[in-house]
Amino acid sequence: MSPKRKISLSEEDLVLALRNREKIAVEALYDMYSASLFGVISRIITDEAIAEDVLQETFVKIWHSFSGYSAEKGRLFTWMVNIARNLAIDKVRSKDFKNQSKNHELENNVTFIDEQRNTVYKPELLGIRELVSTLKPEQKSILDLVYFKGYTHVEAAEELGIPLGTIKTRLRMAIIQLRKHFNE
Amino acid sequence: MENVKAYIESGILELYVLSDTSATEKAQVEEMAAKYPEIRAEITEIEKSMELYAEEHAVEPSENLRTKVLNSLIVNLGDDNTFSKTVTRQDDDNIRTIPAARLTSFYKYAFAACLTLLLISVYGLVNLYSKLQESNTQLAALQTDNTKIANQVSLRDNELQVYRDTAFKVLKLKGTAKTPSAAMVLAWNSISKKVMVDVPSLKLPQHDEQHQYQLWALVNGKPVDMGVFDLPKADTAGVKEMKAIASAQGFAVTLEPNGGSINPTMDQMVVIGTF
Numbered sequence: 001m002s003p004k005r006k007i008s009l010s011e012e013d014l015v016l017a018l019r020n021r022e023k024i025a026v027e028a029l030y031d032m033y034s035a036s037l038f039g040v041i042s043r044i045i046t047d048e049a050i051a052e053d054v055l056q057e058t059f060v061k062i063w064h065s066f067s068g069y070s071a072e073k074g075r076l077f078t079w080m081v082n083i084a085r086n087l088a089i090d091k092v093r094s095k096d097f098k099n100q101s102k103n104h105e106l107e108n109n110v111t112f113i114d115e116q117r118n119t120v121y122k123p124e125l126l127g128i129r130e131l132v133s134t135l136k137p138e139q140k141s142i143l144d145l146v147y148f149k150g151y152t153h154v155e156a157a158e159e160l161g162i163p164l165g166t167i168k169t170r171l172r173m174a175i176i177q178l179r180k181h182f183n184e
Numbered sequence: 185m186e187n188v189k190a191y192i193e194s195g196i197l198e199l200y201v202l203s204d205t206s207a208t209e210k211a212q213v214e215e216m217a218a219k220y221p222e223i224r225a226e227i228t229e230i231e232k233s234m235e236l237y238a239e240e241h242a243v244e245p246s247e248n249l250r251t252k253v254l255n256s257l258i259v260n261l262g263d264d265n266t267f268s269k270t271v272t273r274q275d276d277d278n279i280r281t282i283p284a285a286r287l288t289s290f291y292k293y294a295f296a297a298c299l300t301l302l303l304i305s306v307y308g309l310v311n312l313y314s315k316l317q318e319s320n321t322q323l324a325a326l327q328t329d330n331t332k333i334a335n336q337v338s339l340r341d342n343e344l345q346v347y348r349d350t351a352f353k354v355l356k357l358k359g360t361a362k363t364p365s366a367a368m369v370l371a372w373n374s375i376s377k378k379v380m381v382d383v384p385s386l387k388l389p390q391h392d393e394q395h396q397y398q399l400w401a402l403v404n405g406k407p408v409d410m411g412v413f414d415l416p417k418a419d420t421a422g423v424k425e426m427k428a429i430a431s432a433q434g435f436a437v438t439l440e441p442n443g444g445s446i447n448p449t450m451d452q453m454v455v456i457g458t459f
Contacts (some may be wrong), residue, residue, distance in 0.1 A: 031250075038245045040241075055249065059257060074227065077238070111337060143237075151398055153199060175198050180231055181233075182233050
């Protein structure tokens with residue numbers, strides 16, 4: 001399977017093709033979103049093999065529960081990233097994963113993610129293009145905790161020791177910053 | 185409009201896109217979005233930037249995962265039986281082999297199922313046939329039995345007739361001095377002139393192959409031939425009809441050569457009885 005044949009469709013066309021269960025939709029879906037979704041999953045699960053399993057599960061779930069997606073409620077990626085994030089977090093919580101990671105003493109997912117964060121944040125491990133100049137570090141850490149790790153803003157506030165109101169403001173500012181950056 | 189702006193600035197829309205809202209808040213945001221296009225547009229903007237942000241952090245999964253994922257989805261496609269009719273793109277070989285393999289194994293199982301059914305049918309047929317044979321044999325045996333019983337019944341009827349009909353006279357013949365233990369019973373109908381020997385009551389000595397017993401009627405002191413009979417080999421029911429005679433004072437039986445004699449051999453008389 002060579003990457004040169006990557007397929008790309010407009011979101012409307014893709015949604016329509018997925019609804020009609022067309023084969024091309026499956027390929028386009030993978031080519032367009034696998035890397036972005038894998039980026040999110042990799043933030044939660046560092047083990048590449050397990051992360052790839054979760055990515056596969058994500059696509060299977062997207063495919064099976066596609067009737068649950070409604071374009072009026074939001075963009076396709078927003079819906080899919082929720083599925084990917086939830087599956088990844090479920091995986092981290094599962095007994096199976098804890099055994100594989102030999103982290104039997106871990107009691108919940110929050111502490112597990114905390115421990116993991118130190119490793120995941122190493123740029124060389126992520127191997128991605130960072131938005132170095134765009135976000136202030138304190139904006140980025142909040143945004144990443146919530147977006148990539150599935151923290152609630154309440155949990156993020158506790159984690160970072162910052163008042164809830166500040167968290168909300170920083171989140172909004174971070175996203176406004178991103179919008180500016182991408183609209184440039 | 186002022187409250188729409190305040191709603192946008194509250195930060196709830198960001199939390200909504202990050203799926204960090206309660207079910208109530210979520211429903212509220214969706215209601216607002218449906219009502220105010222500005223809110224809808226704002227949400228879309230937030231979504232787009234998060235999408236791009238994720239793209240910035242994208243990590244390519246390993247290349248072979250694409251095949252794996254597509255295969256697992258396309259197998260589902262086959263299951264759904266909703267393959268696209270327009271196959272304009274070239275398909276990967278390994279994608280095609282899967283439905284083919286499924287088809288082959290389907291025929292394999294279908295063939296195995298047919299074979300099993302055939303074997304079961306043949307076995308059933310053989311079983312049924314042998315049962316049919318058995319039933320036929322039983323039926324034949326029953327028919328024979330039935331005939332036998334019908335014969336016996338008609339014989340008994342005849343016997344009974346003898347005793348019921350007042351015209352019959354029953355005579356017990358007793359053994360002579362030579363054979364004191366011999367005895368037999370016969371019946372004579374003075375109207376129809378029939379003479380019947382009651383076979384089960386025959387108690388005569390066994391005779392050899394060259395001799396038969398001969399019955400005589402005593403008419404006015406003279407013996408009249410009434411025919412010959414053999415002692416039955418086994419227990420037999422029924423009566424034996426002898427020659428007819430209009431009148432007789434008594435009957436006697438002598439042992440005679442096969443076929444009987446014209447005159448009785450008096451010293452071979454075994455039983456005699458008179459009315």
